[in-house]
Amino acid sequence: MKRLTVFLGLLLLADPAFAVDRWNVGIIAPTSGALSTVGTRQLSVVQWWAQDINAKGGIRGRQINLIHCNDEASPEKSVTCVRDLIGRGVVLLLNASITGPILAAMPLLQNGPVMVTPSPNVVPPANSYVFQTSPSDLELTKAIAAYAQANGVNHIAMVASTDASGEVGVTSAAAVFPKEGIVYKLARIDLRASDASIQLANVVSDGASLIYSNYSGGGAATVVKSYSNFGFEHPLLVSYANISDSFLRLVKDDMPKRLLAVGLKAAAPELVTDAADRAHLDYFTNSYLAWKNEPVDHLSILGLTMADFATAVLEHVDDPANPAAVRKYVESNPIASVATLHFSAQSHVGLSASDVVVLEYNKGHWEKAGPPK
Amino acid sequence: MSPLSQAIVSGMISGTIYVLLATGLIIAFQTTRIVNLAHGETYSIAGLVTAAVAHAGLPVALAITVGIASAVVYSVAIERALLRPRANWPVSSLILISLAAAFLSRGVLLVVFGPDAASFKRIFAGAPFRVAGGIIPQQGFWLVIIGLAAALVTAQLLTRTRIGKQLRATAENADAAQLLGVNVDAARMISFALAGLLGGLSAVLLVPLISVDYQAGLGMTLRGFIAASLAGMSPFGAIFGGLALGLAEALVTTYFGALAQDPIIFIVLIAVALWQSRHVQFGGSVRA
Numbered sequence: 001m002k003r004l005t006v007f008l009g010l011l012l013l014a015d016p017a018f019a020v021d022r023w024n025v026g027i028i029a030p031t032s033g034a035l036s037t038v039g040t041r042q043l044s045v046v047q048w049w050a051q052d053i054n055a056k057g058g059i060r061g062r063q064i065n066l067i068h069c070n071d072e073a074s075p076e077k078s079v080t081c082v083r084d085l086i087g088r089g090v091v092l093l094l095n096a097s098i099t100g101p102i103l104a105a106m107p108l109l110q111n112g113p114v115m116v117t118p119s120p121n122v123v124p125p126a127n128s129y130v131f132q133t134s135p136s137d138l139e140l141t142k143a144i145a146a147y148a149q150a151n152g153v154n155h156i157a158m159v160a161s162t163d164a165s166g167e168v169g170v171t172s173a174a175a176v177f178p179k180e181g182i183v184y185k186l187a188r189i190d191l192r193a194s195d196a197s198i199q200l201a202n203v204v205s206d207g208a209s210l211i212y213s214n215y216s217g218g219g220a221a222t223v224v225k226s227y228s229n230f231g232f233e234h235p236l237l238v239s240y241a242n243i244s245d246s247f248l249r250l251v252k253d254d255m256p257k258r259l260l261a262v263g264l265k266a267a268a269p270e271l272v273t274d275a276a277d278r279a280h281l282d283y284f285t286n287s288y289l290a291w292k293n294e295p296v297d298h299l300s301i302l303g304l305t306m307a308d309f310a311t312a313v314l315e316h317v318d319d320p321a322n323p324a325a326v327r328k329y330v331e332s333n334p335i336a337s338v339a340t341l342h343f344s345a346q347s348h349v350g351l352s353a354s355d356v357v358v359l360e361y362n363k364g365h366w367e368k369a370g371p372p373k
Numbered sequence: 374m375s376p377l378s379q380a381i382v383s384g385m386i387s388g389t390i391y392v393l394l395a396t397g398l399i400i401a402f403q404t405t406r407i408v409n410l411a412h413g414e415t416y417s418i419a420g421l422v423t424a425a426v427a428h429a430g431l432p433v434a435l436a437i438t439v440g441i442a443s444a445v446v447y448s449v450a451i452e453r454a455l456l457r458p459r460a461n462w463p464v465s466s467l468i469l470i471s472l473a474a475a476f477l478s479r480g481v482l483l484v485v486f487g488p489d490a491a492s493f494k495r496i497f498a499g500a501p502f503r504v505a506g507g508i509i510p511q512q513g514f515w516l517v518i519i520g521l522a523a524a525l526v527t528a529q530l531l532t533r534t535r536i537g538k539q540l541r542a543t544a545e546n547a548d549a550a551q552l553l554g555v556n557v558d559a560a561r562m563i564s565f566a567l568a569g570l571l572g573g574l575s576a577v578l579l580v581p582l583i584s585v586d587y588q589a590g591l592g593m594t595l596r597g598f599i600a601a602s603l604a605g606m607s608p609f610g611a612i613f614g615g616l617a618l619g620l621a622e623a624l625v626t627t628y629f630g631a632l633a634q635d636p637i638i639f640i641v642l643i644a645v646a647l648w649q650s651r652h653v654q655f656g657g658s659v660r661a
Contacts, residue, residue, distance in 0.1 A: 198376070
């Protein structure tokens with residue numbers, strides 16, 4: 001019996017998840033299934049972060065032990081992932097999935113651990129252990145409204161998908177645009193649609209001067225390609241998740257005359273004015289390129305905000321496994337990233353409309369967008 | 374701009390793709406009695422292979438040839454390696470095997486091509502045609518012409534030619550067909566090759582207008598199957614079934630919104646299935 005106990009003890013110690021000298025950090029990222037691009041890219045960034053930290057000796061003497069779970073962007077599998085990772089003793093959960101699966105995971109975290117996600121469609125309750133490192137979709141919509149107002153645009157055509165993310169976009173548009181005096185016409189598009197010309201014909205026919213597609217991945221390419229068939233002069237504004245090389249590769253043969261996107265200022269590094277934030281972004285950009293041989297895009301930057309959150313918590317909270325202590329620290333201390341994350345007891349969303357800008361793709365890179373006309 | 378005209382244009386484009394997919398499913402069904410649930414993978418494979426070859430800098434014509442050839446090889450491999458050795462198994466088991474093949478193919482495509490969607494340059498570029506307030510890109514116009522022509526030729530082949538009759542005879546009674554001199558194995562291989570050709574053709578015509586990723590196949594199988602069901606698994610009926618499905622989707626989206634599309638289409642599908650099975654009783658016996 002004694003031998004068996006010793007053997008089992010050794011087995012437990014051999015499992016990295018139970019090693020006492022490591023920080024067990026869970027990452028949920030869909031690496032297959034719908035929208036696996038989102039998960040794959042953010043997972044790569046978090047893996048880069050772990051090896052970068054470990055190469056420098058870890059945090060407070062402990063190495064990062066990253067434990068990945070692929071939720072396939074499925075709410076059911078997301079719940080299984082959370083249960084599994086909690087069972088494996090993670091002190092923090094990073095969630096690089098999409099809206100539905102993240103929302104499905106949240107009820108399981110009433111007693112911790114703390115979970116962080118960059119999904120703009122998730123607005124965690126302020127009394128929860130969930131934090132969000134992006135601006136919310138509402139803030140992104142406010143940034144679009146500010147751009148429209150600053151440029152005299154009072155009529156927007158909008159195409160939104162029929163999934164959970166599209167629903168959030170529709171709610172944000174209804175909350176922001178009318179209040180700002182902007183008329184908008186909306187058409188929904190099915191995720192499996194092989195053409196978006198019906199939607200574009202419906203929303204553009206009465207004279208909008210800006211077209212906003214709140215859609216990501218392959219579906220967003222369908223909108224861009226259908227848009228190019230019409231030969232519109234209006235700028236096409238695409239959503240947060242489309243500021244990526246993979247998306248640009250997809251639409252390069254059907255590029256609109258002007259392609260805009262709403263995103264973090266860090267997507268155009270020259271817009272990052274804080275010297276420390278810029279240095280951090282430059283270090284990440286160069287180091288990640290050298291490590292992965294893949295250029296940084298907006299999704300990578302979102303992954304970095306999660307990693308920066310984790311670094312701050314592991315560096316400054318005595319017991320990161322204590323969710324109340326983590327929440328208290330995060331709510332009362334700004335966190336340095338590509339822009340400073342500010343959480344409070346009233347809001348668990350780290351960035352706001354002021355961290356967002358409407359960008360334009362021009363000659364191979366993203367820059368601040370000029371007027372639409 | 375006329376929403377009705379645009380709906381008709383859009384419906385014709387998607388409908389033609391459904392026609393090609395349905396015809397591919399029907400041709401395999403007509404020779405084996407198996408609904409090949411891996412058929413949509415021919416679309417994904419052809420689309421991804423074509424995009425990869427085109428991105429490698431080779432001419433689009435060569436990329437398309439390689440893409441379609443890969444779909445044909447895949448389809449024949451399904452028949453030769455998975456279905457033929459189990460020809461005496463129950464049909465339901467073989468359908469499940471084809472479903473397993475579809476999932477396996479998705480995994481392989483993910484590993485080989487990665488999770489990102491892909492696309493390639495249009496074959497037919499140039500200014501779109503403007504018809505009655507609707508806009509049809511040249512690629513879309515030729516997609517409809519080529520797609521419907523291919524489906525018509527296939528339907529003619531199946532129903533009006535000697536080889537077509539031989540293909541169908543293998544499904545009705547393989548043993549009897551063999552006794553009459555039909556090479557059953559060759560007939561089934563030809564039918565799966567044709568199905569792969571149609572699946573590959575649908576990809577090279579449609580993908581330049583949208584994109585394709587490793588998991589597009591099952592969705593395409595489902596749409597082709599709905600069109601084939603509407604057509605009562607008849608090759609000529611597939612032309613009407615596919616176009617009706619495409620136009621119905623487009624018109625529902627235009628006048629009721631995209632959220633209404635699935636509920637309405639599936640209600641219609643259930644109604645059609647009930648109507649088609651009105652003579653069928655328990656166990657499939659015919660009503661007195």
